[in-house]
Amino acid sequence: MTLGKKILSxxxxxxxxxxxxxxxxxxxxxxxxxxxxxxxVFPVYAADAxxxxxxxxxxxxxxxxxxxxAKVVIREAxxxxxxxxxxxxxxxxxxxEATLEDVNGEVHLKTxxxxxxxxxxxxxxxPVDTPLFAATAPQNNHYGYIEVYGIASIAGTNVDSSWxxxxxxxxxxxxxxxxxxxxxxTNTTDWAAVDADSIYGQEVLFASNxxxxxxxxxxxxxxxxxxxxxxxxxxxxxxxxxxxxxxTTGSATTxxxxxxxxxxxxxxxxxxxxxxxxxxxxxxxILTQPLKYAYGFDNTYCxxxxxxxxxxxxxxxxxxxxxxxxxxxxxxxxxxxxxxNVDTASYAKGYTxxxxxxxxxxxNNTDTGVPAPIIPVLMTxxxxxxxxxxxxxxxxxxxx
Numbered sequence: 001m002t003l004g005k006k007i008l009s010x011x012x013x014x015x016x017x018x019x020x021x022x023x024x025x026x027x028x029x030x031x032x033x034x035x036x037x038x039x040x041v042f043p044v045y046a047a048d049a050x051x052x053x054x055x056x057x058x059x060x061x062x063x064x065x066x067x068x069x070a071k072v073v074i075r076e077a078x079x080x081x082x083x084x085x086x087x088x089x090x091x092x093x094x095x096x097e098a099t100l101e102d103v104n105g106e107v108h109l110k111t112x113x114x115x116x117x118x119x120x121x122x123x124x125x126x127p128v129d130t131p132l133f134a135a136t137a138p139q140n141n142h143y144g145y146i147e148v149y150g151i152a153s154i155a156g157t158n159v160d161s162s163w164x165x166x167x168x169x170x171x172x173x174x175x176x177x178x179x180x181x182x183x184x185x186t187n188t189t190d191w192a193a194v195d196a197d198s199i200y201g202q203e204v205l206f207a208s209n210x211x212x213x214x215x216x217x218x219x220x221x222x223x224x225x226x227x228x229x230x231x232x233x234x235x236x237x238x239x240x241x242x243x244x245x246x247x248t249t250g251s252a253t254t255x256x257x258x259x260x261x262x263x264x265x266x267x268x269x270x271x272x273x274x275x276x277x278x279x280x281x282x283x284x285x286i287l288t289q290p291l292k293y294a295y296g297f298d299n300t301y302c303x304x305x306x307x308x309x310x311x312x313x314x315x316x317x318x319x320x321x322x323x324x325x326x327x328x329x330x331x332x333x334x335x336x337x338x339x340x341n342v343d344t345a346s347y348a349k350g351y352t353x354x355x356x357x358x359x360x361x362x363x364n365n366t367d368t369g370v371p372a373p374i375i376p377v378l379m380t381x382x383x384x385x386x387x388x389x390x391x392x393x394x395x396x397x398x399x400x
Contacts, residue, residue, distance in 0.1 A: 024196030024225035026250045029258040036062055036200045037222030038193070039246075042146035043288040043375040044218065044337055045074070045203065047100040047107045052208045054101035059148055059201045059220075061090035064165055068198050069151040069178050073241045074100070074109070074132060077143040077337040080293035083107075083132035085241050088115050089178065090199075091169035092156050098128075106131040107141045117175040138299060145288050145337050148201060148220070149246040150194025152182055152231035158190040184235035191231040193248060196224035205379075205392070212388035214381055221375050223262075226255055243294040256294050263290070263373035264400035268354040271395075272342045273382045283342040285354065285395070286377040292336055292360075295370055300363040302332035303372040309345035309352045317345035319352075330357060342378075356400065371400050 024038060046053035061068040067090060074084045088096045098111035108131050114124035135141040156163040159177050163169050181187040201220030208214070228249035239245075244252035272283040292301070306328045310316050320329040321340065333340070343352045360368040378395040381388060 023193030023227070023229040026225040026228045026247065026255050029223060029225040029255055029262070031262050032196070032222035032224050034197070035219055035222050036197045037224045037226070038150040038196050038198065039223040039226035040148040040199060040201045040220040041223075041288075041290045041375060042148075042201060042203050042218070042220045043290075043377050044143070044145055044205070044286050045100050046143055046205050046207075047102050048142040049102040049105070052206075053142075054099055054206050056097065056099050056204045056206065057146065057201070058095055058097050058203070059088060059090070059199060060095045061093065061199060063153065063195065063198045064093045066153045066155050066192075066195075066198070067091050067094075067159060067169060067174050068153050068194055069174075069182075070194070070199060071149045071151055071241065071246070073147040073149070075144050075147065075293070075336070076132075076135065077140045077145075078138050078335045079298045080144075080290075080336040081133075081135075081139050082240055083135075083141055083144065084109060084130070085239075086116065086118075087151065087178070087237060089117050089171050089174045090115055091171060091174065092165060094169075102142065103129075103131070108132070114171045117171055120172060120175060122171050140335075143337060143339075145290060146203075146220075147241075147290065148199065149232075149241075150199055150227050151246075152178070152188075152191045153194050153198065154191050179237075182231060182233055183237055184233070186233055188231050188233060193229050193231050194227060212381070212383070214388065214390045216379055216390050216392035218377055218392045223259060226259070243291060256291055259291055260371060260373040263375060264371035265374050265376070265397045266356055266400045267398040268356070268374070268376045269351055269396040270342045270354065270376075270378050271351045272344050272349075273380060282381055284379045285340045285342055286337065286379060287333055287340065288337045288375045288377070289372055290336075290375060291373050295360075295368075297360060297368075297370075299334045299336070301360045301368065302334040303356060303360060303374075304330045304332055304358040306330055306355045306357055307343045307352055308355070309343050309347055309350060311345075311347035311350040315347075317347070319343040319345045332361075 045055040096115035110129045111123045112127045114122035116123040205216045230248040270285045318328045323329045360370045379392045381390045
């Protein structure tokens with residue numbers, strides 16, 4: 001069954017003793033081991049009438065005493081073009097939920113969640129159903145990835161002095177406090193940076209098509225020590241998002257390079273199920289390159305790779321997307337988010353090694369010296385006794 005064409009953890013609760021959350025020093029940026037952080041990347045979304053794909057997104061504030069304002073940035077698959085950005089207002093212990101889906105050929109964001117407040121009106125009062133900014137060639141709005149930046153944190157009692165934990169906090173009051181204090185202003189007395197354990201995310205990709213009913217859950221990749229130790233006073237509503245504008249302390253270039261180093265890979269290993277053509281039609285590898293745009297790179301900057309499939313008896317058969325056997329063939333992946341068939345040669349069972357063989361190459365095939373920051377996701381679908389079983393995992397890899 002075809003999952004798609006080219007397209008592109010548990011939360012740790014905070015115990016805060018009456019003080020503002022302590023943000024992580026972004027001189028030591030790290031991939032979070034507990035799934036919570038101050039910067040999230042949802043590595044893929046799919047919203048396409050071809051295959052009836054849609055994506056459900058959830059962002060959680062695990063802090064039960066402090067509200068969190070975060071900025072959501074939706075980027076399309078080819079050039080990481082910003083297609084929509086907006087703040088969400090998460091009260092203590094809150095979750096925001098929305099979907100991306102195709103509406104008459106356009107991708108729309110839909111939500112009725114009161115954590116999204118537009119011009120002072122929560123989506124629970126006026127539901128949000130808004131298209132992404134129109135795609136221009138070579139963009140593809142139907143696929144892409146999502147970033148979530150922590151902007152600022154505030155004690156619930158600094159929004160409403162009568163508020164107490166485990167009770168609702170008025171989102172409009174939180175929105176008004178943010179606009180008055182932080183949205184381009186400098187009154188930060190009540191605000192702190194977002195703690196490195198405050199937000200986590202999870203998405204579910206759904207499809208209902210000839211392959212059956214598919215539902216694959218993918219946790220967001222969480223980073224600690226990205227946004228810095230100060231609340232963000234840059235005007236973030238209605239402004240194009242640059243990586244540098246979201247970093248409040250330290251060097252944005254250093255943080256970007258740290259993340260790139262953390263995500264750089266030399267080999268990615270993808271197992272596959274048996275089936276037609278060795279299972280290739282049932283298993284897809286999604287390679288997402290977040291922060292490629294932060295270098296000023298676009299889809300003319302490519303990374304090269306080769307593939308080798310192995311069966312369960314260690315036999316190897318060199319294979320690429322378009323060529324099987326013989327001399328290894330070097331191929332490029334250039335879009336910011338790409339789906340590849342897992343190459344299986346003629347094997348019914350085994351795994352495929354995707355070997356990254358270059359740094360970013362520019363349009364002249366000149367090595368930029370910048371390794372590709374890659375988040376891989378392996379998506380599978382298999383019929384077991386008439387029941388369609390689906391799964392999405394982060395595959396094994398070697399660091400560059």
